[in-house]
Amino acid sequence: MSSTNTSVDGSSVIADALVQLGVKHIFGIVGIPVIDVADTCIQRGIKFISFRNEQAASYAASIYGYLTGLPGVCLVVGGPGVLHAIPGVGNASVNHLPLLLLAGSSETHQIEKGAFQELDQVSYLAPHTKLSARPPTLDALPKLLEKAYRTAYFGRPGPTYIDLPADIIKGKANKNGIPSITYPGPAPRTGGDPEKIAQAASLLRDAKSPLLIIGKGAAYARAEEEIRAFQAVAKLPFLPTPMGKGVLPDDDELNVSAARSAALKSADVILLLGARLNWILHYGEAPKFQKDVKIIQVDIASEELGNNAGDASLGITGDLNLVVPQLQESLKKLGISGFSNGGKLPNKLLEVKTKNTQKANLVEQNTVVPLKYQPVYKVIRDIVQSQSRKVVYVSEGANTMDISRSSFPLNNPRTRLDAGTNATMGVGLGYAIAAKVAEPESLVIAIEGDSAFGFSLAEIETAVRQNLPIIFVVMNNSGVYHGVDPVRYDSVQQNPLPSTALGLNTKYHLMAEAFGAKGYEIHNLEELEASVKDAISSNQVAVLNVIIESGKDKKLEFGWMASTKKAKL
Ligand code: ADP
Ligand code: MG
Numbered sequence: 001m002s003s004t005n006t007s008v009d010g011s012s013v014i015a016d017a018l019v020q021l022g023v024k025h026i027f028g029i030v031g032i033p034v035i036d037v038a039d040t041c042i043q044r045g046i047k048f049i050s051f052r053n054e055q056a057a058s059y060a061a062s063i064y065g066y067l068t069g070l071p072g073v074c075l076v077v078g079g080p081g082v083l084h085a086i087p088g089v090g091n092a093s094v095n096h097l098p099l100l101l102l103a104g105s106s107e108t109h110q111i112e113k114g115a116f117q118e119l120d121q122v123s124y125l126a127p128h129t130k131l132s133a134r135p136p137t138l139d140a141l142p143k144l145l146e147k148a149y150r151t152a153y154f155g156r157p158g159p160t161y162i163d164l165p166a167d168i169i170k171g172k173a174n175k176n177g178i179p180s181i182t183y184p185g186p187a188p189r190t191g192g193d194p195e196k197i198a199q200a201a202s203l204l205r206d207a208k209s210p211l212l213i214i215g216k217g218a219a220y221a222r223a224e225e226e227i228r229a230f231q232a233v234a235k236l237p238f239l240p241t242p243m244g245k246g247v248l249p250d251d252d253e254l255n256v257s258a259a260r261s262a263a264l265k266s267a268d269v270i271l272l273l274g275a276r277l278n279w280i281l282h283y284g285e286a287p288k289f290q291k292d293v294k295i296i297q298v299d300i301a302s303e304e305l306g307n308n309a310g311d312a313s314l315g316i317t318g319d320l321n322l323v324v325p326q327l328q329e330s331l332k333k334l335g336i337s338g339f340s341n342g343g344k345l346p347n348k349l350l351e352v353k354t355k356n357t358q359k360a361n362l363v364e365q366n367t368v369v370p371l372k373y374q375p376v377y378k379v380i381r382d383i384v385q386s387q388s389r390k391v392v393y394v395s396e397g398a399n400t401m402d403i404s405r406s407s408f409p410l411n412n413p414r415t416r417l418d419a420g421t422n423a424t425m426g427v428g429l430g431y432a433i434a435a436k437v438a439e440p441e442s443l444v445i446a447i448e449g450d451s452a453f454g455f456s457l458a459e460i461e462t463a464v465r466q467n468l469p470i471i472f473v474v475m476n477n478s479g480v481y482h483g484v485d486p487v488r489y490d491s492v493q494q495n496p497l498p499s500t501a502l503g504l505n506t507k508y509h510l511m512a513e514a515f516g517a518k519g520y521e522i523h524n525l526e527e528l529e530a531s532v533k534d535a536i537s538s539n540q541v542a543v544l545n546v547i548i549e550s551g552k553d554k555k556l557e558f559g560w561m562a563s564t565k566k567a568k569l
Contacts, residue, residue, distance in 0.1 A: 006174050006175045006176060007172045007173065007174060007175065008172065008173055008174075008175045008178060009036075009169075009170070009171070009172050010037075010138050010141075010164075010168050010169040010170060010171050010172075010173075011036040011037045011039075011040040011169055012040055013138055013139075013141055013142060013173065013178055014037050014040070014041075014102075014141065014145070014164065014169070015037065015040040015041045015043070015044045015046070016044070016142075016178075016180075017141065017142040017145045017146070017181055018041060018044075018046060018073065018145070019041075019044045019045070019046065020142075020180060020181045020182055020183070021145070021146060021149050021181065021182075021183055021184075022070070022183040023046055023073050023149075024046060024047065025046065025047045025048075025049060025064065025072075025073070025437055025438075026038065026041055026046055026047070026048050026049070026073045026074070026075050027049045027051065027057040027058070027060045027061040027064065027072060027073070027074050027075075027430075027434070028048070028049075028050065028051065028054070028057050028061075028074050028075035028076050028102075029050060029051050029052070029053070029054050029057055029076055029077070029081065030050065030075070030077070031077035031081065031104070032077065032104070032116070032166075033077075033078075033104040033164075033166035033169050033170065034075055034076070034077055034102075034103070034104040034164065034169065036169065036170075037075060037102075037104075037164065037169060038050075038075060041075075047437070048075075049433065049437060049462070049466055050462070051430070051433075051459060051462050052456075052458035052459055052461060052462055053084060053456060053458065053459070054074075054076045054081050054082075054084035054085040054088075055084050055085070055087045055088070055426065055430075055455075055456065056426075056429055056430035056433070056456040056459045056462070057074055057076065057085065057088070057430065058074045058076075058084075058085040058086075058087055058088020058089065058091070058099070058101065058430070059087060059088050059091055059424075059426070059427045059430035059431060059434075060072070060074075060088075060430035060431065060433050060434035060437075061073060061074035061088055061099050061100075061101075061434070062074075062088045062091045062092040062095070062097045062099045062159070063097065063417055063427070063430070063431045063434045063435070064434040064437065064438055065092065065097045065098035065099050065152070065153070065157065066095075066097045066216075066219075066220055066414065066417070067414055067417075067434065067435060067438040067439065068438055069098075069153065069186075069187075069220070069222060070098065070153055071098040071099055071100040071149055071152040071153055071160070072097075072098070072099050072100070072434065073100045073102065074088060074099065074100070074101050074102065075102045075103070076101070076102075076103045076104075077103065077104045077117060078103050078104045078105040078106060078117045078118070078119055078121060079116075079117030079118060079119045080117065081103060081104070081117070082101075082103045082119060082121045082124065082125070083119070085101060085103070086125075086128075087424075087426075088101070088159075088430075089101060089125060089128050089129060089159045089161070090128060090422070091420070091422065091424060091427065092157075092158060092159035093128050093129070093158055093159050094420075094421045094422045095216075095420045095421045095422070096156055096157050096158055096217070096220075097157055097158070097159075097220075098152040098153035098157040098158065098159075099152060099158075099159040099160070100145075100148055100149050100152050100159075100160050100161075100162070101125070101129075101159060101160070101161045101162075102161075102162050102164055103121055103161070103163060103164060104117075104164050104165075104166060104169065105117075105118075105119070105121055105134070105163045105164060105165050105166065106118040106165065106166060107165060107166045107167040108165050108167050108168075109167070121161070121163050122134050122161070122163050125159075125161040128159065129158065129159045129160050129161045130151050130152065130158045130159065130160050131147065131148050131151045131160040131161070132160070132161040132163075133148070133161070133162060133163065134162075134163035134165065135162070135163070135164075135165075135168060137168070137173075138168050138171050138172075138173040138178070139173050139177045139178050139179070141162075141168065142178060142179050142180070142181045143179060143181060144162060145162060145181070146181040146182075146184065148160040148161070148162045149184070150184040153187050154184070154187050154188065155187070155300065155301075156300050156301040157220070187319075189318075189319040189321055189322050190300075190317070190318050190319055190322065191318050191319070191322035191323060191326055192298070192316040192317065192318035192322065192323040192326050192327075193316065193317070193318075194326070196314075196315070196316045197316060197323070197326045197327055197330050198330055199314065200271070200296045200314065200316060200327060200330070201327060201330035201331050201333070201334055201336070202334065203269050203294055203296060203314065204234075204236075204269055204271065204296075204331065204336070204339070205331075205334050205336055206269075207268050207269035207294075207339075208268050209266050209267050209268050209269075209346065210236055210237070210267065210268070210269045210270070210271070210339055211236065211237055211238070211239060211256075211263055211264070211266075211267035211269070211270045211271070212231070212234070212236040212237070212238040212239070212270075212271045212273070213238070213239050213240075213241070213244075213270055213271070213272045213273065213275055213281065214227065214238060214239070214240045214241065214244040214247050214248060214273050214274065214275070215240075215241045215243075215244045215272070215273065215274040215275020215276070216241060216242075216243035216244050216274065216275070216420075217244075217273070217274020217275060217299065217300070217320070218244055218247045218273045218274035218275075218320055218413075219243060219244055219246070219247050219274075219413040219414050220274070220414075221274060221300075221319060221320045221321055222321070222413070223247070223273075223274070223319075223320035223321045223324060224246075224247045224248075224413045226320065226321055226324040226325055227247055227248060227273065227320070227324055228247075228248060229324075229325070229328065230324045230325070230327060230328045231248055231254075233328055233331065233332070233336075233337065233338065234328070234331060234336075234338065234339060235254060235338035235339055235340045235342070235343045236254065236271065236339050236340065237254050237256045237263060237339075237340055237345055237346070237349060238252075238254055238255060238256065239255070239256050239257060239260060239263055239264070240255075240257065241275050241280055241281065242280070242405055242416065242418050243416055243417070243418060243420065244274070244275060245257075245405070245410045245415075245416050246410035246411060246412045246413045246414070246415050246416065247413045249410075249411040250409035250410050250411060251409055251411065253343060253344070253345065254340055254343065254345060256345065256349055256353060257406065258352070258353040258356040258357050258360070258406070259349045259350075259352035259353040259356060261288070262348065262349055262352045263349055264282070264288050264289055265288065265289065265290065266290075266346075266348065266349070267289070267290065267293055268290060268292075268293060268294065269293070269294045269295075269296070270284075270289075270293060270294070270295045270296065271296050271298070271327075272295055272296060272297045272298060272310075273298050273320055273324065274298065274299065274300075274320055276299075276304060276307065276421075277295070277297070277307050277308040277309055277310050278308075278421065280421070283308035283309055284308050284309030284310060285308060285309045289309060293309065294311065294314060295309055295310050295311065295314065296314050296315065296316065297310045297314070297315040297316070298315070298316045298318065298320060298323050298324075299315070299316075299317065300317070300318065300319055300320075301317070302315075302317040305317065360374070360406065360407075363375075364377070364378040364407075367524075367525055369523060369524050370523070370547060370548055370549040370550070371523070371524065371525065371528075371546065371547070371548045371549065372548065372549060373399060373400065373403040373404075373407075373475065373548065374403060374407060375525060376473075376475070376525075376528060376546055376548065377403065377404060377407035377408065377447075378407065379525055379528050379529050379532065380445070380447075380473065380528070380532055381407060381408055383529065383532045383533060383536070384443060384445060384532070384536070387443055387536070389441065389442060389443045390412060390415065390439070390441070390442045390443070391415060391442065391443045391444075391445060392414075392415045392416075392417065392435045392439060392442045392443070392444045392445070393408055393410075393415060393416050393417070393445055393446075393447065394417045394418070394428050394431045394432045394435060394444065394445070394446035394447070394448075395416065395417075395418045395419075395428070395446070395447045395448070396418060396419045396424075396425055396426075396427055396428040396431075396448060396449060396452040397425070397447075397448060397449020397450075397451065397452045397475065398449060398480070398481045399449070399475075399477075399481070399482075399551075400447060400448065400449035400452070400475040401418055401419060401447075401449070401452075404447050405418075415442075417431045417432075417435060419452075425449075425451065425452045425455060426452060426455030426456055428446050428448050428452055428453065428455075428456070429446070429453070429455075429456040429457075429459040429460070429462075429463075429472075430456060430459065431446070432444050432446040432463070432470045432472070433459060433462060433463055433466070433468055433470070435470075436463070436468040436469070436470050437466075437468065440468075443471070443536070444468075444470045444471070445470070445471045445473065446470060446471070446472045446473065447473045447475065448472060448473065448474050448475065449474075449475055449477075449480075450474050450475065450476040450477065450478065450479070450502060450506065450508070451479070451480040451502060453472070453474050453508065454502070457508075457511065460472070460511070460512055460515045460517055460541065460543065461515040461516070463517070463541045464515050464516040464517050464540075464541050465516075468541065469538075469539045469540050469541055469542075470541055470542075471532070471535050471536070471542045471544065472512075472541075472542065472543045472544065473544045473546060474508050474543065474544065474545050474546060475546055475548055476505065476506065476508065476545055476546060476547050476548060477548050477549065477550050477551055478501065478502050478503065478504050478505060478506070478550055479500045479501050479502050479550060479551070480499075480500040480501075480502065481500055481551070482500065482550060482551025482552065483500075483501060483502070483504070483550030483551060484497060484498060484500075484501050484550060485550065486504055486550065488501075489504050505547055506545075507521065507545065508543055508545045509521045509543050509544070509545040511543075512541070512542070512543030512545075515541075516541075517540065517541035517542060517543055518534075518535060518538055518540050518541070518542040518543070519542075519543050519545065520534070520535070520542065520543070520544045520545065521545050521547070522544055522545060522546045522547065523547050528544070528546060531544050532544065
């Protein structure tokens with residue numbers, strides 16, 4: 001047998017391994033030395049979504065992990081490519097999303113010589129990943145890739161990193177010496193400790209004012225069926241976190257989102273499914289919560305139990321898919337058949353919910369120009385929710401994101417992708433692209449603050465080139481948080497603009513047209529309605545530049561951060 005028949009190059013080994021793992025899409029940007037890797041993957045049938053900046057590519061890969069439950073793969077060059085992709089690693093780490101980052105790196109024999117794009121990427125990424133490694137040889141690579149892929153989504157999800165040195169990519173090995181690998185299968189599940197389950201059930205039984213809180217861990221876990229079955233029996237007032245929305249339908253009577261503060265404050269026992277007690281939940285602490293509230297944390301990660309107002313002795317470690325049915329069984333054993341008085345909210349919560357809902361409905365009727373957020377969202381909602389397709393909302397910004405949370409009720413899990421645990425601005429374009437890649441049949445609509453949209457403008461070209469019809473709605477108030485009075489732009493020499501101001505009514509729709517997307521400039525609700533309908537029926541990438549009121553120069557407050565007690569120094 002001749003040696004050429006049995007030899008295989010590095011790019012083929014990497015591509016074959018990714019095919020064997022079942023990878024369908026790779027997000028990234030190529031350059032030397034990873035072009036061959038990407039092109040070999042494309043030849044093997046993997047779709048390569050090539051971006052304009054690694055930041056957006058890495059965000060895309062991280063949220064693809066959330067949407068599919070398997071690692072999003074991101075391929076970049078070394079040095080600056082890795083540095084630009086670090087946002088996605090940080091995002092996957094802080095949000096606990098499975099991500100596998102692959103990057104080219106300089107040749108092994110050039111280490112510490114100042115080689116082309118040389119960076120010690122393994123050390124750089126080690127503190128921020130579950131695994132960060134460089135293969136010693138080409139034949140070691142498949143198993144290492146399999147381990148990195150598996151590690152990203154087994155246990156508590158997170159990012160992993162594999163270094164691809166140029167000499168390994170370009171190197172050759174004997175085919176017979178390359179091990180073949182396989183898809184590791186779904187993440188193994190563990191059930192909860194039966195004693196803790198029984199304890200939780202009795203705590204709930206004895207509660208005066210129990211509350212169920214659902215986080216994005218429940219959405220990621222794909223535990224909606226289990227949680228819906230549990231809730232059909234338990235009938236607890238419930239509150240989703242921003243990305244936990246849709247695990248239980250938002251339009252359910254027991255949803256207390258519209259009475260959030262009252263619900264948090266009145267709860268004496270809380271069942272917390274897949275959410276951390278971080279700033280999003282005010283640490284579970286007073287004054288937002290009762291001082292002695294009992295919180296039953298259910299989390300796949302034991303180290304989460306006991307954090308902040310959590311009590312480790314009440315918490316349950318395990319996968320929600322197993323723990324929730326166990327809890328249901330335990331409630332049944334105690335003879336509990338529903339908490340909320342046959343599915344009705346306590347009067348006080350119902351009153352607040354009704355009042356707040358009426359208030360919100362009223363704001364939506366306002367047709368004044370320049371437009372306000374709520375009426376814009378109502379028009380969009382009425383059109384997109386009348387579609388028979390599943391809708392995935394991406395949303396980022398300050399008011400843009402906050403107001404959209406209540407304006408777009410969800411009935412399906414994983415249909416709201418927002419700035420997440422780190423309130424990261426600039427994720428939206430990558431997220432929307434990933435959503436359309438993962439779910440081509442869904443209508444993907446990204447509702448973007450103008451500042452947030454600006455982080456990755458060039459990715460509109462990516463969406464056009466990859467033929468990913470996404471609707472981008474830019475809520476353009478010419479500023480970060482808010483704009484300034486338009487007359488201020490006439491006297492900037494004497495009176496400089498504040499740091500929050502952006503260009504006045506920037507024509508994002510024209511930029512979209514330059515990239516080959518459809519652009520719409522919108523000032524009133526009639527234009528908005530016509531544009532949304534046209535954008536949907538044209539089935540092309542669309543950018544709706546909605547000019548809204550600039551907002552007032554007022555002291556900025558951020559409701560979510562309303563402080564808990566400061567520690568005494
Ligand atoms: P949110 O932003 O909605 O508050 P977080 O990201 O803070 O949600 O918390 C999600 C939690 O869900 C994480 O602590 C994570 O460990 C947990 N989690 C992820 N997958 C599972 C699972 N399958 N079962 C239980 N918990 C999970
Ligand atoms: Mg703005």
